[in-house]
Amino acid sequence: MTMRLIRKNIQYILIPFALGLFLALWQMVVVVNRYPMFILPTPGQVVASWIDNWQNGIIPRHLGLTLCEIGLGFGIALAFAVSVGYLLAKSPLLEKIVSPYIIATQAMPIVAIAPLVIIWINTGAVQNALIAALITFFPMLVNTIVGVRSVRPEYRDLMRSYSASAWQVFAKLELPAALPIFFGGVRVGVTLSVIGVVVVELLWADRGLGFLLNFARGQLDTPLMFATVATLSLMAIGLYLSVVILERILIRWRRNVQ
Amino acid sequence: MNNQTLIQIEAVSKQYGPARGGVLALREVSLDIRAGEFLSIIGPSGCGKTTLLKMLGDLLKPSAGYIRVKGKTPADSRRARDCGIVFQTPTLMEWRSIARNIELPLEIVGAPRGERARRALELLDLIRLREFAARYPHELSVGMQQRVAIARALAYQPSILLMDEPFGSLDEMTRERLGQDLLDVWQRARVTIVFVTHSVGEAVRLSDRVAVMSPRPGRIERVIEVDLPRPRPAELRELPRYWELLREVRAALRLNG
Ligand SMILES: Nc1ncnc2c1ncn2[C@@H]1O[C@H](COP(=O)(O)OP(=O)(O)O)[C@@H](O)[C@H]1O
Ligand SMILES: [Mg+2]
Numbered sequence: 001m002t003m004r005l006i007r008k009n010i011q012y013i014l015i016p017f018a019l020g021l022f023l024a025l026w027q028m029v030v031v032v033n034r035y036p037m038f039i040l041p042t043p044g045q046v047v048a049s050w051i052d053n054w055q056n057g058i059i060p061r062h063l064g065l066t067l068c069e070i071g072l073g074f075g076i077a078l079a080f081a082v083s084v085g086y087l088l089a090k091s092p093l094l095e096k097i098v099s100p101y102i103i104a105t106q107a108m109p110i111v112a113i114a115p116l117v118i119i120w121i122n123t124g125a126v127q128n129a130l131i132a133a134l135i136t137f138f139p140m141l142v143n144t145i146v147g148v149r150s151v152r153p154e155y156r157d158l159m160r161s162y163s164a165s166a167w168q169v170f171a172k173l174e175l176p177a178a179l180p181i182f183f184g185g186v187r188v189g190v191t192l193s194v195i196g197v198v199v200v201e202l203l204w205a206d207r208g209l210g211f212l213l214n215f216a217r218g219q220l221d222t223p224l225m226f227a228t229v230a231t232l233s234l235m236a237i238g239l240y241l242s243v244v245i246l247e248r249i250l251i252r253w254r255r256n257v258q
Numbered sequence: 259m260n261n262q263t264l265i266q267i268e269a270v271s272k273q274y275g276p277a278r279g280g281v282l283a284l285r286e287v288s289l290d291i292r293a294g295e296f297l298s299i300i301g302p303s304g305c306g307k308t309t310l311l312k313m314l315g316d317l318l319k320p321s322a323g324y325i326r327v328k329g330k331t332p333a334d335s336r337r338a339r340d341c342g343i344v345f346q347t348p349t350l351m352e353w354r355s356i357a358r359n360i361e362l363p364l365e366i367v368g369a370p371r372g373e374r375a376r377r378a379l380e381l382l383d384l385i386r387l388r389e390f391a392a393r394y395p396h397e398l399s400v401g402m403q404q405r406v407a408i409a410r411a412l413a414y415q416p417s418i419l420l421m422d423e424p425f426g427s428l429d430e431m432t433r434e435r436l437g438q439d440l441l442d443v444w445q446r447a448r449v450t451i452v453f454v455t456h457s458v459g460e461a462v463r464l465s466d467r468v469a470v471m472s473p474r475p476g477r478i479e480r481v482i483e484v485d486l487p488r489p490r491p492a493e494l495r496e497l498p499r500y501w502e503l504l505r506e507v508r509a510a511l512r513l514n515g
Contacts, residue, residue: 152349154345154347154349155349155351157312157315157317157343157345158343158345158349159366160316160317160336161315161316161317161336161341161342161343162339162362162363162366162367163336163337163339163366164366168366172351172362172365172366173351176351176353177351177353179353251353253352253353253354253394
């Protein structure tokens with residue numbers, strides 16, 4: 001009985017165990033090789049720096065700004081992907097005309113457009129968000145199109161036989177039918193928006209976690225760099241998990257399928 | 259057209275694609291369907307049965323000829339919600355419980371919640387699946403799902419049920435049982451049923467009349483009156499008349515010899 005319980009939940013035991021092992025090895029490497037702190041700090045030094053910079057408000061401030069930019073960028077990308085994706089899904093002709101341009105935005109190196117965006121829009125947070133949106137919208141757009149197109153024609157016939165309005169077809173058929181595929185895009189999208197914002201911040205922002213990383217590097221404050229990276233990772237994991245949880249709530253019926 | 263005629267199909271043709279190089283699916287099909295009858299349409303695969311049924315439900319427009327459903331054009335009849343449709347596959351929405359699937363057409367009509375729930379229970383009783391009200395489609399067998407689809411088609415009390423090979427994907431035993439169930443529903447709900455099938459036995463067992471179609475371009479070859487007693491006796495297969503009718507339908511399909 002207990003053995004079975006352990007075997008079933010083995011992952012929850014092994015994951016912290018692996019983390020502990022990793023931290024111990026890290027500590028050992030630093031101690032054995034006597035690395036100076038600016039090359040490789042110990043896990044303890046990183047945690048100390050993290051607590052320090054959390055308490056003096058530096059990390060929370062930059063984290064807050066980065067989160068705002070991600071939220072804004074992701075929101076813009078989402079709104080664009082859903083509205084344009086829905087239109088393109090409904091009109092193959094429109095899709096043929098528009099898709100080369102959309103693919104072009106993906107083929108262009110994003111960093112090359114960024115300076116232009118910065119010339120046009122001069123509010124830091126908004127420009128960062130826009131650049132992030134540019135690399136975020138694509139997977140969500142594609143999955144919106146694929147999701148809406150996944151509705152089988154019999155279902156459309158069914159709704160037509162009820163004389164359902166366009167809105168009813170959307171709300172009662174297309175939206176729920178597209179959700180599982182759509183969420184695949186959202187999962188990728190949320191990850192990309194984190195990457196987008198952080199890269200832009202790294203390159204030319206004066207605030208945000210990306211900037212903090214750059215700043216710490218300039219100061220040779222390696223523990224702060226590690227603490228910032230850890231904050232970023234936790235934030236990204238948190239965002240991803242919230243998408244997964246939202247997906248679970250919205251697509252409850254799927255859990256029992258198979 | 260006499261006063262019994264519910265659906266009038268007059269010289270209807272259907273051409274898919276351009277006149278040259280396209281497919282002529284139906285050529286000048288004429289048929290009157292009577293109020294309250296159980297009419298089967300039988301014919302070889304690809305002869306245009308689905309096409310014909312879809313035109314009755316205004317899911318397709320005829321290329322020529324005209325259709326009147328209760329004296330209205332198919333479009334008006336669709337808006338008046340005269341017809342419920344059952345497809346070959348159950349076409350249930352996997353994200354809705356069984357009861358909510360049955361309520362779907364009522365939701366679209368804008369029926370109040372209480373009435374929807376009451377009607378769904380009534381229909382669940384009719385198809386004897388009441389205990390599955392809160393389950394989801396994937397928890398039911400395909401045969402049960404098809405019964406749900408029939409209940410859903412009846413939800414807003416249409417006077418006509420259009421069924422496109424509804425039992426086509428089921429095994430023989432389930433198929434026969436569902437046929438019996440359908441006769442039951444037909445008698446109790448007092449609807450007219452237009453039933454597409456490719457099974458000769460099923461057509462004869464269930465119908466008042468069987469319309470036999472020729473291969474593409476489809477035409478109505480013959481309409482055969484099934485003068486077997488109602489309700490159909492369990493020992494139908496012991497009646498000589500049953501076998502005669504089977505032979506007649508098979509002959510019209512050119513399956514004999
Ligand atoms: N959307 C379509 N476009 C072109 N041809 C079609 C289309 N739908 C059906 N057909 C053709 O019309 C003929 C009749 O089809 P259908 O009505 O589905 O036949 P059945 O239901 O009797 O098997 C077939 O030859 C089929 O290939
Ligand atoms: Mg067919």
